[in-house]
Amino acid sequence: MDETAAPAVPDFGLWYDFRNPDAGRSFSTFYAEVLEQIAWAESLGLDSVWLTEHHFCDDGYSPSPFVLGSAIAQRTQRMRIGTNLIVSPLHDPVRLAEDAATLSLLSGGRFDLGVGQGYWAREFEAFGRVLKQRPSLLEEGIELIRTAWSGSAAGYEGKRYRLPPLPVTPVPETPPKLLVGAMADVAIERAARIADGFLSTQNVHHRSYLDACARLGRPADEARIYAGQWAIVAEDPEKIWASVGEHALYQLNEYISWGAFGPPESTPRFTDPQQIVDAGAYQLMDAGTAVPHFTELIRSTPQIRDVHFWAMLPGEPVASGSERIAYLAEKVLPQVRAAL
Numbered sequence: 138m139d140e141t142a143a144p145a146v147p148d149f150g151l152w153y154d155f156r157n158p159d160a161g162r163s164f165s166t167f168y169a170e171v172l173e174q175i176a177w178a179e180s181l182g183l184d185s186v187w188l189t190e191h192h193f194c195d196d197g198y199s200p201s202p203f204v205l206g207s208a209i210a211q212r213t214q215r216m217r218i219g220t221n222l223i224v225s226p227l228h229d230p231v232r233l234a235e236d237a238a239t240l241s242l243l244s245g246g247r248f249d250l251g252v253g254q255g256y257w258a259r260e261f262e263a264f265g266r267v268l269k270q271r272p273s274l275l276e277e278g279i280e281l282i283r284t285a286w287s288g289s290a291a292g293y294e295g296k297r298y299r300l301p302p303l304p305v306t307p308v309p310e311t312p313p314k315l316l317v318g319a320m321a322d323v324a325i326e327r328a329a330r331i332a333d334g335f336l337s338t339q340n341v342h343h344r345s346y347l348d349a350c351a352r353l354g355r356p357a358d359e360a361r362i363y364a365g366q367w368a369i370v371a372e373d374p375e376k377i378w379a380s381v382g383e384h385a386l387y388q389l390n391e392y393i394s395w396g397a398f399g400p401p402e403s404t405p406r407f408t409d410p411q412q413i414v415d416a417g418a419y420q421l422m423d424a425g426t427a428v429p430h431f432t433e434l435i436r437s438t439p440q441i442r443d444v445h446f447w448a449m450l451p452g453e454p455v456a457s458g459s460e461r462i463a464y465l466a467e468k469v470l471p472q473v474r475a476a477l
Contacts, residue, residue, distance in 0.1 A: 146477045147435060148217060148443040149470050150185025151178055151462065152365055155199035156451035158387065164197055168208075170455040174448065174462070176212045181466035186213075187221040187251075187365070187445050191395075192260050196451055203236040210244035218248045221336045221365055221445070222318045224255035226274035227264045230298060231305060233278070234285035238309040246311030251336050251363070252279070253318040257395040272327065273297050279315055279331050286312045316363055325349055334361030334442065339418075343438050363443040364434075367419050370446065370469060371461050374421035381457065382410025384450035385419055391451075424468040431469070432476045 153175075157167045175186055186209055188202035199205060206218045218240070225233060233250070241248045254271035255261065261268045277295040284293050285305035292302035317328035318336030325342055328335050329349035337343060343362055350360045371377040378385075390406045398404050407413050414421060422430060435441050446465065449458025 145439070145442075146474050147441050148184035148445075149465075149473075150183055150187060150217070150443055150445035151175070151448040152187045152189070152221065152445045153199070153205075153448055154189050154191075154451070155205065156194070156196040156388075158196040158452045167455070168205075171448075172208055172212055174455055174459055175209055175216070177459070178448075178462050178466070179213045179216045181463065182470065183216065183462070183466060185217040185219060185443055185445060187219050187363075189221055190223045191257070192227070193263060194391075203240055206240050206248060207243055210240065210247065216247065217443075218244055219316070219363070219443075220249075220251045221363065222251040222253040222316075224257075224260065225252035225278045226255055226266055226271050227260055228278075230278035230281040231285060231300060234282040234305055237282070237313050238286060238305075238307055241309040241311055241313050242307060246309075249314040249316060249334075250282070251316035251318060253336070254324065256397055259395075270297065272324075275317070276327065276331055279317075282315065314361075316361075326352075329353055329355065329360075334363055337362055337364045339367050340364055340434060343440075347438075347440065357440065360440040362438065362441045364441050364445070366444060366446045368422055368427075368446060369419060369461070370422045370424075370427045370465050372423055372464060372468070374423055377461070378410060378414065378419075378421055381450050381453050382413065384453045385413055386410050388451050389413060389418060424464075424472070427469045428472045428476065431473050435473070435477060 157164055188199060188205055190200060190202050191198040192200050202220050202223060209218055237248065237250045254275040258268055274297050277297045281293045281298050281300060286309055288308045290302050290304040293300040314333040316334040316336050317332035319325045319328045320338060320342060322345060325345045326349045329346055330353055335346045346362065347360055369377055386407055393404050393406055394401050413419050431444060448462060449455060
């Protein structure tokens, strides 16, 4: 692909972790409100919804993305549903293949399976997995999932997993794309080699992924990037940040304590919301800034197939997130789509 050519217009979507640190808000109420928000967002023109996964979190960080995805599929008609991401080494890959195939069938082929190798030692210990085996668990898991979706009954024999010669059914009528998220160079290289697309964070690893694809001989027009954004897009983003910055502080410091950005004992925490903005961990944008920013991002990287934003921060009222969704849908996305 000529990278200077006009890019296809990607999907624009929302990212959910279903974290609920508000002790006064029941999970049943929270789930119901968020599902209503997602159906409403589809009516505004949002194209996709992305779910993520962790376990043993006091705030209920979504442990069951397939269940949530199924509920979303029943409340939407057009939106694509994806995971960004499932920690696949924590799971039996046959069960991942079965659950993903079932969700694909329930949604009319609207589901894509995004996975990653994980990093949180507590989860690996609790599920009886060995942290240092993450790369082989991820890679063999993807091989086994593809085998299961193919309808083959040949079985599988690997270093970490074994499946006797049995069919795995049902076979998805529209096989989900298998996407892999990564941040370290060696993991990005692996994603370029084994995945149908790359789940990125904050757009900082796009060039690393495309360079890895080139080294592997993959044509540029076969590379796919699904770009998760850490941004507050609003008419007065500084005013909004004054009310939601503490939620972002909680979100990022929790990730740091789990080891998401390096060894937790040596990775410094953020001390106040302004430090987060100064470090570029969150971007604050109004439409005047966001429209040219995302237009140029997509023009410069035509491999981007989806751009998605956190719908709300942990503990933020659902209605507050909805205000930003409406602003994004009405003031930003139509202009970006038109420009592209």
